[in-house]
Amino acid sequence: MDFSDAPAVADFRAGLRAWLRDHLDEHRDASGYESAESVERTLRWHRALAGAGYVGVSLPAAYGGRGLPDIYEAVVNEELAAAAAPPPPPIGHIAHAIADFADEDLKARVLPGLVGCEEVWCQGFSEPGAGSDLAGISTTATPDGDRFVVNGQKIWTSGAMWSRRCLLLARTETDLPRHRGLSMLVVDMETPGVDRREIVLASGSREFAEVFFDDVAVPAADLIGERGQGWRIAMHMLAYERGPADMGWVGRLGRVLAGARDDVRSGRVTADAPLRHRLAAAAVDVQVMQWHVTRSLANRAADSTGSGGSVDKLLATRVEQNLYRVTADLAGPSFTVGPSGPFADYLWSRAQSIYGGTQQIQRQIVAQRVLGLPRG
Amino acid sequence: MDIQLSAEQRAFRESCGKLAADLAARWHLGRGPHDVASAVPDEAAWSRVAEAGWLALRLREENGGAGASVVDVTVLVEQLGYHAVAAPVLGTVIAAEQLQTWQAPPGLLQEIAEGAVRVAPALDRDLTGFAGTAAEALAWDAAGAEMAVIPTSGAVHGLGGPLPFTDLTREVRPLDGRPVDPSSLTLTAPGDDAAARLDAFALSLLTADLLGTMQSALDAALDHARTRVQFGAPIGSFQAVQQLLADSHVLVEATRSASYYAAWAADALDGRAASRAARTAKAFASRSAVEVCENAVQVFGGIGMTWEAPAHVRLRRAHADRRVLGDEHHHQGVIADTEFSGPADAGRAEADLSRS
Incomplete structure (x- = not known):
C-alpha cells in the first residue's frame, strides 16, 4: 500500500505546480459556457493546458499524449484542484475511444487536434427517443460506396455549437439486433446537411445543443473500428466518462x-x-x-x-x-x-x-x- | 503509487478470516436478549488469538511484538469486523499501542503480546477520546480484561462488571475508583507527533472495523436478496432493492479507499497529516456504516427485526464503533473549527485543537 508518488510522478507533479504558478492567474475564470466570451475563455485555458502537455497525458505520445500511466491523470486533477484551477477539458473518454479502436490513419488524422484542443469535439449519443435506453437510437448511417449517408437527430450534445467534429453513434445495420447494428463515426460538423440548434438550460448554461443530420455524407475512412462495433466502443467510452x-x-x-x-x-x-x-x-x-x-x-x-x-x-x-x-x-x-x-x-x-x-x-x-x- | 494489498497481506487476510470465523462461530448462541452468550473469550479461544500473534502484531520487537505496519493491522481488524468477532482483540491492540506510545515497561507489553495480561483502553464517559482521569472513565472492548491504565497518572485500575451496551459483541466496564495498589506504572508523555500518530492509529483501526462490519452486512443482504422469493422472483431482481444495494456498495468501496489511505498515512505521513486523514476516514466510515447496516436490515424485512438474525448485531456494532473515539459529528466539528472558521470564530479553533 503506497499512496505516495514514485520519483517520476513527483517530478511531473512539481513541474505542473510550477507551470500553474506562472500561468494560472490569467485563466482563473475560464470555466463557463454561458456566453460566446466565456466559451472563448474556457477554450483558451484548455489550449494553454494542452500546449504545456497536461491534456491526455495517458494517451500514446504518437497522438499528442505522453504515454503515461492512468495515475498521471489523477495527478493533473489533484493539482488543478489544489490550485483552485478551472477543470481540464473533458475529452479523455473520446480520446481513449479513438486511440483504442480507430485505425492508424484515422488516429493520426484526428487525435493530435483533439488532444491539443485545437479542434473542439462533441459526442452524438442521446436522441429524443433514446436517453437511458441508448441502444434504441434511430439515427442511421447508410453505407453508400465509399461513404455513409447520415440521417437523424441528436440531443444533449455538449459543446456542439462550437465543435468541429462529432463522435457519432448511428445505426448502420438495420437487419441486426439493436445492440449489434450500431457503428461509431467521426463527423465533420461543417459538412453540408449538419444543422445545430442551441438548448438553453434552466441554469442559463448554453453548453448543449440539438444536432440534425440531413443526408450528411461521411467518408467510409472515418468509421472507428468496424461496422457493428459501435455499442462496444460506446460502453468503453462511458466507462471513462x-x-x-x-x-x-x-x-x-x-x-x-x-x-x-x-x-x-x-x-x-x-x-x-x-x-x-x-x-x-x-x-x-x-x-x-x-x-x-x-x-x-x-x-x-x-x-x-x-x-x-x-x-x-x-x-x-x-x-x-x-x-x-x-x-x-x-x-x-x-x-x-x-x-x-x-x-x-x-x-x-x-x-x-x-x-x-x-x-x-x-x-x-x-x-x-x-x-x-x-x-x- | 500502489493502492492495493500485497500478496502477503492477501494471504494474511485469508488466515485472519479463517480464525475470525472460527472465533465468531460460538457467538450465535443467544436466542433472546436474556440468554446472549458472553463476549468473554474462553481460555482456549484467547490462546488461539495470542498464538496467531494478533496481540503482538503492532508492538515493536523490543516489546515482544512483530512491528507490523498499520495497513497490516487493519487487514486483521477488517476481518474482526467482518465476522463480528467478540474476543476483545481490537481493544487490547489499541490499549497496547497507547501504552507503547507512553513508553510502558517492555515486560508489561510483552505479557500483553502473549495474552498473559489482558488490558482494555480507558475512554471518556462519552467514548469520544482516551480518558485523562479515572473518574467516570469506561474501559471499552473490555470483555475478560483485568485492567485499564490512565496514562497521565500511570494508575492501573481494575474493572467493574459490564454495563448495558448497544454492541453485543463487546463489553464496556467502569474503572474501579482506586488504582490497584501498588502497581502504578512509570510512563512518559509522548510528544505531539507521537500523540497524533496514536490517534491516527486508533482511528484507522476503528475505520477498518466499521469497514468489515458494513461489508458483511452488504454481503449478507446480497445473499438474502438472491434467494428470497416474492411475486415469483428473487427480491434482488427488483429495481428498488437493487438500487438500495448498489448505494450500499458505493459506500463500502468509498470507505475502503478511506481506510486504506488512513492506514497508509498513519505510518507514512507526519502525525498531523496522519491524524487529519484518520479523522476524515473515521467520520466518513461512521456515517456510511450505519447507513449500510440499516439498508441491510431493510433488505431482510421482518427477519431483520428478529433477535436471531445477525443483521441487528452488525447494526449495533456499527453504532458503537461509530461513537468510539468520536462519531462523524465530533470529527466534522474539529474540521469545522480548524479549517472552516472565520475571524469571528478565532480562539475556538485553538481550543478545539488542544481538546482533540
Whole structure:
C-alpha cells in the first residue's frame, strides 16, 4: 500500500505546480459556457493546458499524449484542484475511444487536434427517443460506396455549437439486433446537411445543443473500428466518462470547496456553527472521493467488469449534490435575491445525476454487473 | 503509487478470516436478549488469538511484538469486523499501542503480546477520546480484561462488571475508583507527533472495523436478496432493492479507499497529516456504516427485526464503533473549527485543537 508518488510522478507533479504558478492567474475564470466570451475563455485555458502537455497525458505520445500511466491523470486533477484551477477539458473518454479502436490513419488524422484542443469535439449519443435506453437510437448511417449517408437527430450534445467534429453513434445495420447494428463515426460538423440548434438550460448554461443530420455524407475512412462495433466502443467510452478523474470532477469540486473555505476564513461570508459543520462534512466527502478516485485509477487496468466508473460516478454525484446544497446555504440571501450565479451553480449540480447515464441507470449497472444481482 | 494489498497481506487476510470465523462461530448462541452468550473469550479461544500473534502484531520487537505496519493491522481488524468477532482483540491492540506510545515497561507489553495480561483502553464517559482521569472513565472492548491504565497518572485500575451496551459483541466496564495498589506504572508523555500518530492509529483501526462490519452486512443482504422469493422472483431482481444495494456498495468501496489511505498515512505521513486523514476516514466510515447496516436490515424485512438474525448485531456494532473515539459529528466539528472558521470564530479553533 503506497499512496505516495514514485520519483517520476513527483517530478511531473512539481513541474505542473510550477507551470500553474506562472500561468494560472490569467485563466482563473475560464470555466463557463454561458456566453460566446466565456466559451472563448474556457477554450483558451484548455489550449494553454494542452500546449504545456497536461491534456491526455495517458494517451500514446504518437497522438499528442505522453504515454503515461492512468495515475498521471489523477495527478493533473489533484493539482488543478489544489490550485483552485478551472477543470481540464473533458475529452479523455473520446480520446481513449479513438486511440483504442480507430485505425492508424484515422488516429493520426484526428487525435493530435483533439488532444491539443485545437479542434473542439462533441459526442452524438442521446436522441429524443433514446436517453437511458441508448441502444434504441434511430439515427442511421447508410453505407453508400465509399461513404455513409447520415440521417437523424441528436440531443444533449455538449459543446456542439462550437465543435468541429462529432463522435457519432448511428445505426448502420438495420437487419441486426439493436445492440449489434450500431457503428461509431467521426463527423465533420461543417459538412453540408449538419444543422445545430442551441438548448438553453434552466441554469442559463448554453453548453448543449440539438444536432440534425440531413443526408450528411461521411467518408467510409472515418468509421472507428468496424461496422457493428459501435455499442462496444460506446460502453468503453462511458466507462471513462463516468470516471470522475477523467472528467475533471475531482478538480471541480475541490475548487468549489476551496472557494467556500476562503470565503469563510477571510470573513467575506459569515457561517454559523451548523453551516460550518455541514461544510466540514462536505470536505470529508470531497476528500474521501479524491482518495477513492486515486485508488480506482491506480487499479483501473484490473477492473475486469469495467463498471468501476459507475461506482465512482454514483459517489461523485452524491458528494457534489450535497456540496452544492451547502454552498447554496452559504450564499445566504443572495442565493435567491441578486445575481443568479450561486443558484445557477446549484441547478447545474442537479444535472450530474442525469447526464452520462442517470443515477438510476448507474445503480442498475452496479447491481447487475458488479454485485451480480439477477435482471428483473 | 500502489493502492492495493500485497500478496502477503492477501494471504494474511485469508488466515485472519479463517480464525475470525472460527472465533465468531460460538457467538450465535443467544436466542433472546436474556440468554446472549458472553463476549468473554474462553481460555482456549484467547490462546488461539495470542498464538496467531494478533496481540503482538503492532508492538515493536523490543516489546515482544512483530512491528507490523498499520495497513497490516487493519487487514486483521477488517476481518474482526467482518465476522463480528467478540474476543476483545481490537481493544487490547489499541490499549497496547497507547501504552507503547507512553513508553510502558517492555515486560508489561510483552505479557500483553502473549495474552498473559489482558488490558482494555480507558475512554471518556462519552467514548469520544482516551480518558485523562479515572473518574467516570469506561474501559471499552473490555470483555475478560483485568485492567485499564490512565496514562497521565500511570494508575492501573481494575474493572467493574459490564454495563448495558448497544454492541453485543463487546463489553464496556467502569474503572474501579482506586488504582490497584501498588502497581502504578512509570510512563512518559509522548510528544505531539507521537500523540497524533496514536490517534491516527486508533482511528484507522476503528475505520477498518466499521469497514468489515458494513461489508458483511452488504454481503449478507446480497445473499438474502438472491434467494428470497416474492411475486415469483428473487427480491434482488427488483429495481428498488437493487438500487438500495448498489448505494450500499458505493459506500463500502468509498470507505475502503478511506481506510486504506488512513492506514497508509498513519505510518507514512507526519502525525498531523496522519491524524487529519484518520479523522476524515473515521467520520466518513461512521456515517456510511450505519447507513449500510440499516439498508441491510431493510433488505431482510421482518427477519431483520428478529433477535436471531445477525443483521441487528452488525447494526449495533456499527453504532458503537461509530461513537468510539468520536462519531462523524465530533470529527466534522474539529474540521469545522480548524479549517472552516472565520475571524469571528478565532480562539475556538485553538481550543478545539488542544481538546482533540
